[in-house]
Amino acid sequence: MKFDKQNIGTICINGIFTKKIDIADRGFQFGDGIFETIAFSKDNLEFWSEHMSRLKKGCKVLSMPCPDLKKIFFKAKKMCKSFNAQGVLKLIVSRGIGERGYKIPEKIKPSWAISLYPWPKFPEANFIRGVNVRKCITTISRQPLLSRIKHLNRLEQVLARSEWKARDITEGLMCDDKDHVIEGTMSNIFLVKNNNLYTPNLDFCGIDGIMRNIVIKIAKSKNIKISIQKIKYNELFKADGLFLVNSLIGIWPIRRLDNKIYQPIDLTKEIANRLEKITVINRIS
Numbered sequence: 293m294k295f296d297k298q299n300i301g302t303i304c305i306n307g308i309f310t311k312k313i314d315i316a317d318r319g320f321q322f323g324d325g326i327f328e329t330i331a332f333s334k335d336n337l338e339f340w341s342e343h344m345s346r347l348k349k350g351c352k353v354l355s356m357p358c359p360d361l362k363k364i365f366f367k368a369k370k371m372c373k374s375f376n377a378q379g380v381l382k383l384i385v386s387r388g389i390g391e392r393g394y395k396i397p398e399k400i401k402p403s404w405a406i407s408l409y410p411w412p413k414f415p416e417a418n419f420i421r422g423v424n425v426r427k428c429i430t431t432i433s434r435q436p437l438l439s440r441i442k443h444l445n446r447l448e449q450v451l452a453r454s455e456w457k458a459r460d461i462t463e464g465l466m467c468d469d470k471d472h473v474i475e476g477t478m479s480n481i482f483l484v485k486n487n488n489l490y491t492p493n494l495d496f497c498g499i500d501g502i503m504r505n506i507v508i509k510i511a512k513s514k515n516i517k518i519s520i521q522k523i524k525y526n527e528l529f530k531a532d533g534l535f536l537v538n539s540l541i542g543i544w545p546i547r548r549l550d551n552k553i554y555q556p557i558d559l560t561k562e563i564a565n566r567l568e569k570i571t572v573i574n575r576i577s
Contacts, residue, residue, distance in 0.1 A: 304406045307367060317403055319386025322394065323444035325402075326350035330381045331411075331539055331573045335373035337381065338572050339539065340365065342502045347385065350441035355396070356387050359404045368406055378573060380409040380540060384444070414541060416576050419564070422547030422554065423462035423536070425476070427525065428452040432466045432474050432497045440500035453477045462544070463536060465525070468497055473525045476536055479544075480504040484533040484557050489518040503537040503567075510566050516559070533557035542567055542575045 305313060318324035328343045344361050351358040368381060388401045430452040438445075452464050463476045474492050475481060480501040483490040489511050494500055511518045528534060533554050534546035543564040546554055 303408060304367060304371060306403055306405075307363065313403075313405070314389055316389045316391070317386055318388060318390045319384060319403065319444055321390070323446075324354070324390075325356075325384060325386030325444045326354065326442055327382060327384045327444060328442060329539055330383065331378075331571075332372045332375075332381050333378045333572050333574075334376060335369045336572045337365075337368060337372060339502050339506070342505065343383075343539075346442065346500065346502065347383070350443065351385065351402075353437070353441050354387070354443070356385075357400055357402055359385055359402045364404060364406070371406060371408060375408050378411045380411060382407045382409070386444070412540065414575060418462065418541070418544050419576055422545035422556070424460050424548045425463045425465055425534075425536075425546050426456060426461050427550065428455055428464040428466050428477065430455065430466065432468050434468050434496040436496050439497050440494050442499050449477045465528075465549075467525050471525050472522050473528060474498040475501075479536040479538045479541065481546075482507065482535050482537065483523065483528065483531040484535070484559050485531050487516070487559055489516055489559070490523060490531075491518070491520055492523050493520055501537060502539050503542065506567065506570075507537055507543070507563060510563055514562070514566070516563075533560055535560050540575075542571065542573075 331338045348358050384405045386403045388403045390397045467473050475498045536544045545560050
């Protein structure tokens, strides 16, 4: 399947190949919905069950019926197979069509959309040498009702990502109003200290990332001590090493945060090597 700038985007809505979405859709009107971003290679959708588990939890939190995931799965596999390459699948589920106003309709028929995108070209240095990261001024709001789920309201991340244009900065870290580091604009973060792992608590805000949970499972399987806790931003500078994770990048070590340079950590390499063995995606361009 050949893609260009005109046909990258929403390809399939509710099982029909179209780019048109109803203006009354609550996902468009209010961001009333959830989404998943999934790496795929041909018709192999990486960590599909984990993504669908989070999607179902999101539907439950929003008191929204979950669409037919079997139907979506078979449609997604067919589309990815036709793509005939490694790429990115985005699945959006909204509450569907509604009238003007915030009140939830009595009858809810969720809408879903699948879009496919070419695989982003990540520099090899990101995986080996690491990336440069900064602190964002934009903070993440504390809202425990919406914590962990990947809802469509991403304005805080949009504003945070607009804070820098420098090409040598790859990611920005976001904190809550108490200066606890929560996550990156597009990633989760881990700290390495004394060969132990630490990652922020997400009880009040932040996305419960799929790759975050995969790394936690890898650590436990290797008897690596891992703590999920509140982490103040200034504690990052006391760590031996830091790394970022998400479903597309896998693991990127942080080389520089503000003015501190971090050296490569064997534990980060060990986890990255283990991850490579259980994934189907070749992430290095």
